[in-house]
Amino acid sequence: MFKKSRLIGEYFMQGDIACAEGALAAGCRFFGGYPITPASEIAERMAMRLPLLRGVFIQYEDEIASIAGILGASWAGAKSMTATSGPGISLMTENIGLGMMMEAPCVVVNVQRGSPSTGLPTSWGQSDMMQARWGSHGDYGSISLVPNSPQEFFDLTITAFNFSEKYRLPVFIMADALVGHMTEKVVIPPVEELEIIDRKYTNKKPEDYLPYDYGKNLIPDFAKAGDGYRYHTTGLTHDKRGYPNMTFECQNELVPRLVNKIKNHVDDISLTEEYDIEGADVIVISYGITSRTILPAITMAKKKGIKIGYLRLKTVWPFPEEKIRKLSKKVAGFVVPEMNLGQISLEVERCAHNDSIVKLVPHPGGGIHKFEDVLHAIEEVAYGK
Amino acid sequence: MANNTAQLQEKSHPMEDLLRMDRMPHIWCSGCGLGSAVTAFVEGLKKAGVSYDKTAIVSGIGCTGRVAGYLRLDSYHTTHGRAIPFATGLKLANRDLTVVVFSGDGDLFAIGGNHLIHAARRNVDINVICVNNFIYGMTGGQNAPTTPLGAYSSTAPFGNYEMPFNLVGLAAASGASYVARWTTMHARRLTDSIATAANKKGFCFIEIVSPCPTVFARKNKGGTGLDMLKEFQTRAIIDHDADPTTIPLNMDNEIVCGEFVNDDRPTFWENVQAGIKARLEKFANWEEMQSNSRKISHKKDRKYTSSRDSSIMRRNT
Numbered sequence: 001m002f003k004k005s006r007l008i009g010e011y012f013m014q015g016d017i018a019c020a021e022g023a024l025a026a027g028c029r030f031f032g033g034y035p036i037t038p039a040s041e042i043a044e045r046m047a048m049r050l051p052l053l054r055g056v057f058i059q060y061e062d063e064i065a066s067i068a069g070i071l072g073a074s075w076a077g078a079k080s081m082t083a084t085s086g087p088g089i090s091l092m093t094e095n096i097g098l099g100m101m102m103e104a105p106c107v108v109v110n111v112q113r114g115s116p117s118t119g120l121p122t123s124w125g126q127s128d129m130m131q132a133r134w135g136s137h138g139d140y141g142s143i144s145l146v147p148n149s150p151q152e153f154f155d156l157t158i159t160a161f162n163f164s165e166k167y168r169l170p171v172f173i174m175a176d177a178l179v180g181h182m183t184e185k186v187v188i189p190p191v192e193e194l195e196i197i198d199r200k201y202t203n204k205k206p207e208d209y210l211p212y213d214y215g216k217n218l219i220p221d222f223a224k225a226g227d228g229y230r231y232h233t234t235g236l237t238h239d240k241r242g243y244p245n246m247t248f249e250c251q252n253e254l255v256p257r258l259v260n261k262i263k264n265h266v267d268d269i270s271l272t273e274e275y276d277i278e279g280a281d282v283i284v285i286s287y288g289i290t291s292r293t294i295l296p297a298i299t300m301a302k303k304k305g306i307k308i309g310y311l312r313l314k315t316v317w318p319f320p321e322e323k324i325r326k327l328s329k330k331v332a333g334f335v336v337p338e339m340n341l342g343q344i345s346l347e348v349e350r351c352a353h354n355d356s357i358v359k360l361v362p363h364p365g366g367g368i369h370k371f372e373d374v375l376h377a378i379e380e381v382a383y384g385k
Numbered sequence: 386m387a388n389n390t391a392q393l394q395e396k397s398h399p400m401e402d403l404l405r406m407d408r409m410p411h412i413w414c415s416g417c418g419l420g421s422a423v424t425a426f427v428e429g430l431k432k433a434g435v436s437y438d439k440t441a442i443v444s445g446i447g448c449t450g451r452v453a454g455y456l457r458l459d460s461y462h463t464t465h466g467r468a469i470p471f472a473t474g475l476k477l478a479n480r481d482l483t484v485v486v487f488s489g490d491g492d493l494f495a496i497g498g499n500h501l502i503h504a505a506r507r508n509v510d511i512n513v514i515c516v517n518n519f520i521y522g523m524t525g526g527q528n529a530p531t532t533p534l535g536a537y538s539s540t541a542p543f544g545n546y547e548m549p550f551n552l553v554g555l556a557a558a559s560g561a562s563y564v565a566r567w568t569t570m571h572a573r574r575l576t577d578s579i580a581t582a583a584n585k586k587g588f589c590f591i592e593i594v595s596p597c598p599t600v601f602a603r604k605n606k607g608g609t610g611l612d613m614l615k616e617f618q619t620r621a622i623i624d625h626d627a628d629p630t631t632i633p634l635n636m637d638n639e640i641v642c643g644e645f646v647n648d649d650r651p652t653f654w655e656n657v658q659a660g661i662k663a664r665l666e667k668f669a670n671w672e673e674m675q676s677n678s679r680k681i682s683h684k685k686d687r688k689y690t691s692s693r694d695s696s697i698m699r700r701n702t
C-alpha cells in the first residue's frame with residue numbers, strides 16, 4: 001500500500017498527513033525537516049513513505065539545515081519540501097532569502113501556532129502571515145497559499161509545488177494547527193485528474209546557457225547539477241551568468257525582476273473563493289481556518305437582511321490588490337476577521353484606501369472568533385455606526 | 386611561429402579547464418594561502434580522475450567562501466555556515482555527484498559548527514575542505530573559533546581569551562571517515578589527500594592551515610605570506626599515527642600534519658538502504674503472520690480492519 005506514490009480514493013485523513021500525501025502526489029521526493037509541533041506529522045508521514053518511493057527523507061539537526069538541504073536537493077533536480085511551525089520559520093528565513101535570490105524551487109510548509117516566540121505550541125494562530133511575505137531581508141516576490149481543510153491542504157500542496165516549479169521560488173503553505181491536526185474526509189483523485197507542473201529545463205547547450213537569462217515571463221530556465229552546465233549560483237547580486245556583480249545596474253536588473261516575476265502573474269497565482277459578491281454592501285474577507293469558524297456570523301447577518309458577500313483568499317501572497325481596489329469602490333466596507341491582531345487587514349486597508357471602511361476582528365490565537373464579535377463588526381459596517 | 390603564440394595565448398593557464406578565467410583576477414590578497422589551496426584542489430581532482438561534470442562545489446561565506454565562484458564546476462555560493470547541509474541535500478538528491486564543501490574555519494566551525502559535527506556523525510558522502518587561517522579575513526580580522534589563545538584580532542585587542550577548536554580532533558571525534566591536516570606548504574601531500582578524499586566514500590575532512598598575511602600576520606607580527614610559510618615549514622611535522630584529538634594548534638607549537646583517520650564505515654545512504662531492506666523483510670513476515678492469525682482469531686476484529694485502508698486509520702488514531 002505504501003509503495004504507491006498516490007493513494008487514490010476517499011480517506012479519513014489528518015490535515016498534516018493530507019499535506020504529505022499531496023506533496024508525494026505532486027512528485028516531491030526529498031524532505032528535510034526537524035520535529036516541531038504541530039508540523040511533526042508531516043515529517044513522520046514522509047519518513048515512512050519517501051524511502052519506499054526511492055525518495056530521500058532526512059531529519060536534519062535544525063531548521064536552518066533543513067531549508068539549506070532542500071535548496072541543495074532542489075538544485076539536484078528534486079522537488080523538495082520542509083515543514084515546520086513559527087519558530088522554525090524564524091530560523092529558516094535567511095535561507096528562504098537565499099532560495100529567492102538563487103531562484104530554487106521548493107515548498108515550505110508553516111503549520112502556524114499561537115505566537116510570538118514559543119507561544120502556543122499545540123494551539124493555533126494566523127500571526128505569521130506578514131512574516132511569510134517579509135520574513136527574509138530584502139525585496140522579493142513571494143507566494144503563500146492558505147488551506148482551510150485537510151482536503152484543501154492536500155490540494156494546495158500540489159498547487160504550491162506547481163507554483164514553485166513554474167516561478168522558481170520557495171512557496172509557503174500557511175496552514176495552522178487547527179487544519180493540520182483536524183481529521184476529515186480527503187478525496188485523492190486519480191493521476192490524470194491532477195495538474196502537475198514540472199520545472200522548465202533549458203534546451204540550450206552548456207556553452208550557450210546563461211543560468212539567469214530570462215524571457216518575457218522573467219523566469220530563467222533551469223539546469224541541474226551534474227548535467228554538465230557547470231555554472232555558478234550565489235546569494236550575492238549576480239548577472240545573467242550567475243557571477244557576483246556588485247553594481248547598481250546589476251542590482252537594478254535583478255531585484256525588480258524577483259518582485260515582478262510574481263507581480264506580473266498575480267492573475268495566475270491568485271486563488272480566491274467568493275460568494276454573493278455582486279451587489280453586496282459588506283464583504284467579509286477571510287482566509288484559512290477563520291473562513292470556516294465565522295460562517296455562522298455570515299448566516300446570521302443574512303437573516304438580518306444585510307447584503308453580505310464573502311471573499312476567501314486561498315492565495316494570500318501575492319495579495320489580490322486589484323480585486324480589492326475594484327470591490328472597495330462598490331461596497332460600504334470590509335470586515336476582516338483573522339487570528340492575529342491585524343496583518344492582512346492592513347493590506348485590505350491599503351487597497352481600500354479611503355473608498356470604504358475596513359473593520360478588523362482580531363483574535364490572538366489559541367481559540368476561535370466568537371461569531372457575535374464578527375456579527376457585531378458586520379452590523380457596524382452595514383449600518384455605518 | 387605566429388600560430389604557436391596564438392596557441393599559447395589561447396591556453397595560457399594550466400588549470401584553465403577548471404578555473405573560470407573570465408572571473409580573474411580573483412579578490413584574494415597577495416601572500417594568501419588560498420591560491421595554493423585551490424591549485425591543490427584542482428590538481429587533486431585531476432589526479433582522482435572524477436568527472437568534472439559530476440562534481441559540485443559548495444561554499445559558505447568568507448574569503449574561502451569565494452572559492453566556488455572561481456571553479457568551473459557546478460558551484461554554489463550559499464549563506465554563512467550553511468554549505469554543509471546544502472551539500473548534503475545536493476548529494477542525497479543526486480547520488481552520482483561528487484560533492485565538495487570548500488569553506489573557511491569561521492564558516493564551518495563557528496556559525497556552521499553544528500552542521501559539521503552532524504554531517505560527520507551521519508557520515509554523509511561529502512568532502513569538506515576547511516582552509517584555516519586562524520581569523521576572519523573578509524570582515525577585517527575578527528576573532529575566529531580557531532584564533533590561538535593570546536593572539537590578537539580586531540575583536541581581541543588585548544589578545545584572544547578563548548581556547549581555539551582543534552578542527553581535526555573535532556571532525557574525528559564526530560565520526561568522519563577520513564581526517565587529514567596539511568599546511569599550504571605541503572602542496573603535494575595536500576593534493577594527494579584531496580585525490581584520496583574525492584574517491585573515498587563517507588564524510589572526509591581536510592584541514593588546510595593557511596597564511597593570512599593581511600590580517601592575521603599583521604596583527605600578530607607574522608610578517609609576509611612567505612614568512613608565514615617559512616614558519617609553517619619550521620613548525621610542521623608529519624605524523625600519520627598521531628591521535629587527532631591531541632594535536633591542537635597554538636601560536637608556536639608543532640603543527641602536526643598527516644592523514645589521521647582513514648576508515649570505512651557505512652555512509653548515511655548505505656544505512657538508509659540497509660535499514661529499509663531489513664524492515665521490509667520483517668514487515669513482509671509480519672503481514673503474513675497477521676493474515677494467518679486473523680484466520681483463527683475472533684471475527685469481531687475483522688469489522689474494524691475491514692476498511693480498505695486500515696493502516697492509515699491506525700496511524701491516524
